[in-house]
Amino acid sequence: MIVHVGGHNQGALTAFDANTGAEKWKWSGDGPSYGSPMAADLAGTRQIIVFTQENLVGVSAATGELLWKRPFTTRSTQNTITPILYGDIIIVSGLDKPITAFKVLKRDNQWTTENVWENADLPLYMTNGVVVGDTLFGMTHKNxxxxxxxxxxxGKTLWTSAPRQATNAAIVHAGDVLFMLKDDAELIVAKASASSFEPVKRYTVADSATWAQPTISGNRMFVKDTNSLALWTW
Structure with a gap:
């Protein structure tokens, strides 16, 4: 189990033994962000990739050794996005920052990163994107x-919906269907279409704000609002 513990200006990305809780390693080079760590095999090495307070870093999953670092700061120190993996490409963004895709490379025994594309029109703030096939779906805070x-x-924009959709949304996918849970408790079920925004059905799934990511298990969806946890089935 790997979590970034601590608070502003202090903390450590820490690996714990899931059975005993014993600490296995830690990297304390920066404070935590609001996103979650992700694991990926890149350039032949298992890595943990995570936003920190002021950086995006990759550390060895085995030892916690820092492999590479990209400075990344946003207004009010709000790195909130969890990195997205598309093949061997990492996709990231932040408040008023372009969506950026890059590769992690090892050349002459040195780790480096190299940009693949950028899209400055649709930055991500608090909504994590999802990749279905070769398409990245998300919600920008713009408009x-x-x-x-x-x-x-x-990195080419394929479509955008009408504006004023939500302050925030949590997006998950199951097969070729997107479940877009807005912060006002409206759940949009949409086709994962690369050609247009195609909502199929809309439901109200809670009586208060829904900020947490919904969880899908088979034909069940767990939805957390500010007061309760609910189970929905279809």
Whole structure:
């Protein structure tokens, strides 16, 4: 189990033994962000990739050794996005920052990163994107909340929805279906279409704000609002 513990200006990305809770390693080079760590095999090495308070870093999953670092700061120190993996490409963004795709490379025994594409029109703030096939779906905070699709290979914008959709949304996918849970408790079920925004059904799934990511298990969805946890089935 790997978590970034601590608070502003202090903390450590720490690996714990899931059975005993014993600490296995820690990297304390920066304070935590609001996103979650992700694991990926890149350039032949298992890595933990995570936003920190002022950086995006990759550390060895085995030892916690820092492999590479990209400075990344946002207004009010709000790195909130969890990195997205598309093949061997990492996709990231932040408050008023372009969506950026890059590769992690090892050359002459030195770790480096190299940009693949950028899209400055649709930055991500608190909504994590999801990749389905070769398409990245997300919601930008621009235009008071706007869903979008981007070609994950090139960064080209494929479509945008009407504006004023939500302040925040949690997006998950199951097969070729997107579940977009807005912060006002409206759940949009939409096709994972690369050609247009195609909502199929809309439901109200809670009586208060829904900020947490919904969880899908088979034909069940768990939804957390400010007061309760609910189970929905279909």
């Amino acid at each position: 008071s909340g706007q869903f979008f699709a981007i070609d994950a290979r090139t």
